[in-house]
Amino acid sequence: MxxxxxxxxxxxxxxxxxxxxxxxxxxxxxxxxxxxxxxxxxxxxxxxxxxxxxxxxxxxxxxxxxxxxxxxxQFLRVMKIEDASDGSDTAPAPQVPVMTIDLGPRCRVAIPSGFDMEAAAHLLNGLMVRS
Missing domain, CATH: 1.10.10.60 (Homeodomain-like)
Structure with missing residues (x-):
């Protein structure tokens, strides 16, 4: 065996x-x-x-x-600014206090008052690099 x-x-x-x-x-x-x-x-x-x-x-x-x-x-609403011949804003009026930053004729950033400013700085730095 x-x-x-x-x-x-x-x-x-x-x-x-x-x-x-x-x-x-x-x-x-x-x-x-x-x-x-x-x-x-x-x-x-x-x-x-x-x-x-x-x-x-x-x-x-x-x-x-x-x-x-x-x-x-954290997200921000991004809206394209259309060419307006009369100079009026096409964006709706904000519901909360915002800080608006104009970066040129076709680029505007509106940051709500409660938004994290460090995140806003990242966003703005990214926009300035791509411009």
Whole structure:
């Protein structure tokens, strides 16, 4: 008789996997992103140091650059200003106090009084770069 005939043919293996998903707070993400912009450091080094994939770090950097990392996205209404020969505004009258910033004849930004001014600064910086 062979020894292998005495062993059961089917074995049940128990697998316990905690997974690789990690939860990062927004503050941790921002700290890691800012570290990736440091002088003399590569994105791959920072990703390896914090056990994050490079693609995840690229995504965080993109979201940080566009103001989407942190307090969450906040939205402003964007309306195109049509050419008006009589000079009248085509935008409806605001319901809440707003700060209006004219950036040229066809670009006007109206910021509600309760809006996060840091997010408004990100918006204005983005508009000035694209102009």
């Amino acid at each position: 062979d020894a292998h005939e005495d062993t059961p043919r089917i074995q049940v293996l128990s697998v316990s996997d905690t997974g690789r998903r990690r939860r990062w707070s927004d503050d941790e993400k921002i700290r890691i992103v800012e570290e990736s912009f440091g002088d003399g450091v590569t994105l791959a080094e920072v990703a390896r140091r914090h056990d994050v994939s490079r693609s995840q770090l690229y995504d965080w950097r993109y979201r940080h650059k566009n103001g989407l990392l942190g307090s969450g996205p």
